[in-house]
Amino acid sequence: MTDPTSTSAHERTVQLDKAHVFHSWSAQAALNPFVVAGGAGCRVWDYDGRSYLDFSSQLVNTNIGHQHPAVIDAIAAQAQVLTTIAPATANLARGEAAKRIVDRAPEGFNKVFFTNGGADANENAMRLARLHTGRDTVLSTYRSYHGNTGSAIVATGDWRRIPNEYARGHAHFFGPFAYRSEFWATTPEQESERALHHLERVIQSEGAESIAAVLLETVPGTAGVLIPPPGYLAGVRALCDRYGIMLIFDEVMCGFGRTGSWFAFENYDVVPDLITFAKGVNSGYVPTGGVIISDAIASDFDTKVFPGGLTYSGHPLAMASIVAALDAMENDGIVENAARIGRDVLAPGLAALAEKHPIIGEVRGIGVFWALDLVSDPETREPVSAAVMGRIKSELMARNLLPFLSENRIHVVPPCIVTDAEVAEALAIYDEVLSLDLL
Known part of the structure; x- marks a missing residue:
């Protein structure tokens, strides 16, 4: 994954992006996009070789994983x-x-x-x-x-x-x-x-x-x-x-x-x-x-x-x-794997997180298509703030998990090829981050 020219490749990627790429749904001046050099299966990495578990499937599209x-x-x-x-x-x-x-x-x-x-x-x-x-x-x-x-x-x-x-x-x-x-x-x-x-x-x-x-x-x-x-x-x-x-x-x-x-x-x-x-x-x-x-x-x-x-x-x-x-x-039985992972691994694993963390107001999903609805008050169901979601994203990425966040939700959407071990890795990271004093 590493390359002796990795530093210059990272810098050039950032320079070219800031100079010439117009990004969707964004105010351009404040952008600091995540740099991806490569990927395989359920992981992507940067030019320094740091690997991230991709639980976003990018825009919920890499169902078969990266670089099949x-x-x-x-x-x-x-x-x-x-x-x-x-x-x-x-x-x-x-x-x-x-x-x-x-x-x-x-x-x-x-x-x-x-x-x-x-x-x-x-x-x-x-x-x-x-x-x-x-x-x-x-x-x-x-x-x-x-x-x-x-x-x-x-x-x-x-x-x-x-x-x-x-x-x-x-x-x-x-x-x-x-x-x-x-x-x-x-x-x-x-x-x-x-x-x-x-x-x-x-x-x-x-x-x-x-x-x-x-x-x-x-x-x-x-x-x-x-x-x-x-x-x-x-x-x-x-x-x-x-x-x-x-x-x-x-x-x-x-x-x-x-x-x-x-x-x-x-x-x-x-x-x-x-x-x-x-x-x-x-x-x-x-x-x-x-x-x-x-x-x-x-x-x-x-x-x-x-x-x-x-x-x-x-x-x-x-x-x-x-x-x-x-x-x-x-x-490869990939659709069947998605059904099994959802039924036997994600559903009970996310339910256990909700039991432990009051910030999770509701867990809902099917297959490898789930969302954690995050609330500041479980009784009123008041959504957490954008600032809280920003911190959650930073903390997840600091632990090498690439998340999909929308409004007050963590969308748990790995590729359909995800393994039990990779789900366990992600659940442990979610658990660790949601245990922080976020509110």
Whole structure:
């Protein structure tokens, strides 16, 4: 991991970054970005050879871990054959990638439209729903993130929507979140029932005949790993059917192993009309994403032109990485590992932390997709401050753990390949940091 030129490489990385790189979601002057020189499996390291256990999966995308050799080899092999080709052509890597994706999708999904990432996957899913229904409005929740392109950022519910509201045809509603209920619910069942009533009233108030789609993260990720309460997703499906609305599940973050199943919606026995994906489909090794299209919607364009396209749709290097990643996940039992780790290791381990540390107001999650909701007062559930979260991040990184923090939460989101020993290492670090006088 070390290199005799490591100091100069670190310094040049910092100098070039500060001089020329414009970072997302940031005020630029105060930035001091973490420098990464390399990675493998569940770890990354800097130019001095200091290794960090990656429990962020970067942006919750390296499901297969860093530098998986089968995926690296597939990208290299494809680069020797054909590095790029226009999307109007037929390409074997693209066809193989699409087949592997639809083979894991529900019955009645046989077509994939490839995009450059998750945001434009959601853009095109909304476009397909609007074209199919002849309607305009898309409903999505306030606690959501759907990407940073024109319509996707407006479909997003959190603060990032507000300075970017240039797209039309969007309305928002509150999804269920029992720990911080908007509905004065006292049980998960009550939360589900009241959230569904609220959604139906929004549908009626916006005008059901104007609504093209309900867009939901199956398990909202950046918003806090919000596990749907019993009956909620089935209830949303029933409302969409009642009012002729398309149901889009955004599986960009929660798909391809993250919840211990190929798709998160498999845990809830509900099938949408459109499925968006990115991140975990190839762990982000080459930018890609897409929409898995139900036959009923895809058939609209058998004789009618679909008015959308991207220069890099189905890029051969990305397609080769998808084929290799999904094959490796299948052959190595990586999805099953994520389910087992979540059930047998993370769930009891995080519950034990919550018992020990009053700062943890709630633990919630599934597979390798968890959040610790941190509070300054367990009774009022007052979130801890940004200053406390800043100190927690510093203390975790000082102990060689790379965390994912959002608002008042620690998101526990390791790669799907994580081992029992690595989880134990991370739990010990969380325990040590949460034992500090943080408040």
